[in-house]
Amino acid sequence: MYEFAVNVDSILVILLLVVWSAAGILAGGLPTRRRARLLLALIGVGTVVTVARGIGTGLLWSNGWVFVADRVLVALPLLAVPMVAMFALAVPALRRIAGRRQATDGTAETAETARTERTERTERTERTPETAGAPPAPFPVSVRVSVRTTAVAALLGAFMEYLSRPLPPYGADMAIYAGVLLVAAAASRGRNPRPRRAGTRRAVAVTALVATAITGAGVYEMRTSLLPDRMSMMGHGDVDYGGGPGGSHHGSRASGAPAVKAVDAADLTGPRTGTPDRAFTLTARETSIRLGSGAVLDAWTYNGQAPGPALTVREGDLVQVTLVNRLPREGVTIHWHGLDVPNAEDGVAGVTQDAVQPGESHVYRFRADQVGTFWYHTHQSPLVGVRRGLFGSLVVLPPEGTTGEDITVMAHNWERPDGLVAAFGTSDTLDRRPVRPGTPVRLRVVNTDRNAWSDVESRNLVLLGTRFRVAAIDGVDLDGPSELGGVRLSVPEGGRYDLTFVMPDRPVLLADLANPRAGLLLSPGSDGPVTAPSIPPDAPLFDPATYGTPAPAPFTRFDRDFTVIIDDRIGFHDGTLHFLPTVNGRGFPHTPVHMVRQGEVVRMTFVNRSHQVHPMHLHGHHALVLSRNGRPTTGSPWWIDTLAVQPGETYEIGFRADNPGVWMDHCHDLGHAADGMVTHLAYEGVSTPYEIGHGTPNQPE
Structure with missing residues (x-):
């Protein structure tokens, strides 16, 4: 129901823009009976569509207040205020102009109707020199202001729907858009209608001005969306402390807070000494592979296999993996998806290491402390690398083995x-x-x-x-x-x-x-x-939320509380126009960094207001799913590292911050991540020396 309602709402926004824009254009013309009647018809259609959008908002409300707050507090009031003025002032005037009101005896037309007919006849003929100097009477100011302002409100509604969704607490958005509407109302008092030729020239000029402004805004956004040649993960986006004390990558800065020693993420490694219990070498290379159907594909593989070698170890094993890059041009890494390894072993280019370049190698060492099913893949341009074959399975068996x-x-x-x-x-x-x-x-x-x-x-x-x-x-x-x-x-x-x-x-x-x-x-x-x-x-x-036997949650209070609002809009990312997924209204590198301290218990709330499913993946941690759509989970404790949040859903998850580092927290639809749906979980006092950007070898998404 959510997906249907939100898609219909998007269509209604466009219909409102078309209807009210047409009405605004008509309101600037001569007040003829025909135009008045057409304006009344457009107002009727616009009212029906507006009411339909209000009903749709009511349907969306069943998913929670956060899904409709932007509409209820900003978009709909912005449209409703000029519409109320229009019904109170403009509609009666339009009805009079349209000739719907007659004299008390029901036979004679009113003087205003007669004047309207004369104006309508004048518009159809060439004006004489004697009358050419007298400007024709415009629609009443009540009509021009209310109808044109409603058209501007519809335009702002489309802007909010497709380009910039308002976010809590909404106060700034309400003030900005209300200010724009007041300016539009003042400007809508307008000038008198002009002769047809002059009016055409003016319309062309206004159209050219608007097109130039839109083009300029697009070029500006395109240029500002370009990712820098070099940037550190320490310097992007806003820092969200989740209601906890402030801090930084370089240590505590909160007044009275205990000192936090600065740590380099590159030093957060697995055991550097000791003979490994299991040692593997994975060589990335170009290979032709054959599918079961007989199709032959050019692939990138580990050890010439697709998928790569199945790595099987036992709980407690010290694992060593040597990555060798034999690809001709591309860098590569190995990320151990779901295995909560130390930060320096996580394999994310530009965050926990530099990408391994052709002819180079890199050694990963970690203790396999978790029993379960995991997998590995490159985290250097993974949208391309994983799709072409740079992935494989990793299974950690219990010490006693299986049958x-x-x-x-x-x-x-x-x-x-x-x-x-x-x-x-x-x-x-x-x-x-x-x-x-x-x-x-x-x-x-x-x-x-x-x-x-x-x-x-x-x-x-x-x-x-x-x-x-x-x-x-x-x-x-x-x-x-x-x-x-x-x-x-x-x-x-x-x-x-x-x-x-x-x-x-x-x-x-x-x-x-x-x-x-x-x-x-x-x-x-x-x-x-x-x-x-x-x-x-x-x-x-x-439904995993209701499956299995429940057990008490390991934590009931939280030191940090983060809200992640997932949305989408039309916009540029790195110079290319996309339908962009956003996190709290922004894309990388302007997305929030969630700052925590070691030992804290953290709650994250995911709200998906977008049109697509987003599998959110937190590196380095497993999280317990606490609730879905406001209802606590009732089955077995459901621990995840990748959670699919469907459109219209809200999830709460909780985890303990027990693995220091700078961790990726992103959508694992790799196309969405490449379009900027990336945030980070950062521990206070931990910084990384690596950089990303077009001028570096590192492209983590």
Whole structure:
């Protein structure tokens, strides 16, 4: 309902602009009966559309006050005030001019109606020299001011809807737009109508002036949107303290606050000494890969594989990974998605390290302290690098090991010549594997990419042929998972679901609704044809907020409280025009830095007022989902590192700030991140020596 209401609202804003602009233009002409009647008709249409927008706002209100506050406090009052004046003053005058009011005997026209008819006849003929010097009478000032001011209010409404959404606390927006409206009202008293030729010249001049102003504003925004050649993550955007004491990257500055020692993020490494329990070398190179359908693609890979090598370690292992770059031109890193490694090992170009250039290498060392399903990928231009194949799986097993079949499935989109195709690994057709009946199976499902089926939903998977449990989400086991069947699993980009079941004596199919012809088919035998289960058309959606056995939350009070309002607008980012996602009204590098201190408990509230889903990913931390749309979660504790926030949704999450550093906090729809949907979680006293920008080797998004 939210998506429908917000899309309709966007259309109504344009209709209001068209209708009221047309009315404003007519109000500047000669007050003929025909024009008066047309103005009344436009006012009627505009009123109906305005009322419809008010009803739509009421529907949106069901999602929460924050979703309509900008409309209720700013946009609609801005339109309503001149409309009230218009109905009180302009409409009666227009009705008189239109000849709807007659003398008391019902037969004779009023003097004003007669004058209107004479004016209308005069407009159709050439004016004589004797009358050429006398300017024609305009519409009454009440008509000109109220109608034109309403048109300006409609223009401001479109500006707020598409270019600059007001944000809490709204006081500044209300004052600015009200001031603009007052100026418009004063200017709308206007001049008398002019002869047609002079009026045409004036209209052309005004149109040229407006076009020049819009072009100039666009050029200015385009130039100011260009990212600098060099910038530090220490110097971008506003610092949001979340209601806590102030501080900085270089230590405490709050009066009376305990001193915080300055730390360089480059020094926040994993163990630098000791023999690693598991050592890997990953070499980035260009490789041709073949999909299951036979399509051959030029890819970027780790070790010539797509996905890259499956890294499997045990809890407590000291892991060492040597990255070697053999790509001819591009830099590369490795980010350990979901594994809360020390800050210097996080693999984000320009934030925790410099990108590894062709011919260079870099060593990552960390202790695998979390059991679960994770994955790795480049965080140097990941929109291109991940899509082309620079990713792989990382699984941390418990020390005692596991039994049964342990299968990792990486859902990805590949760019074939005929467009995007969804695949599991490189299998864009049905992939069959034999599994003996009675064998415990754990499917580790990783979503590496946005859903190719829809820009609005996360990747949609179904597991058919058996009942199963969702044993873990984002690498964290769930408490008391119950058996499920025939449900749709919506896995956000970057997210992971672990599915467990005992293999039955019939086929089991894991399918991606983005490509029903593909999938992973587990068969109880190794020979003979197998018929895959059919995919239900309308499988219900699995809800992790109500699934499993609840447990007390590990924290009930919060030291910092941040609100992240997700929105979108038309604008420039780095010189290119986009439909931009925004965080609190801005895009990177003007987005907020969320400043915390080590040991604090933090709450973040995500409000999605945009038209798209945003999988928000916080590096270096797992967060507990506390509530959705104002309702506390009632199932198992639901810990995430990547949370899909649908349009119209509000989520509260909480986490403990126990991993010092400067951390990316961004949308993991990598296209959105590349368009500026990036913020940072920064610990007081921690700074980074690295820089990003076109003049550096580092492009983290």
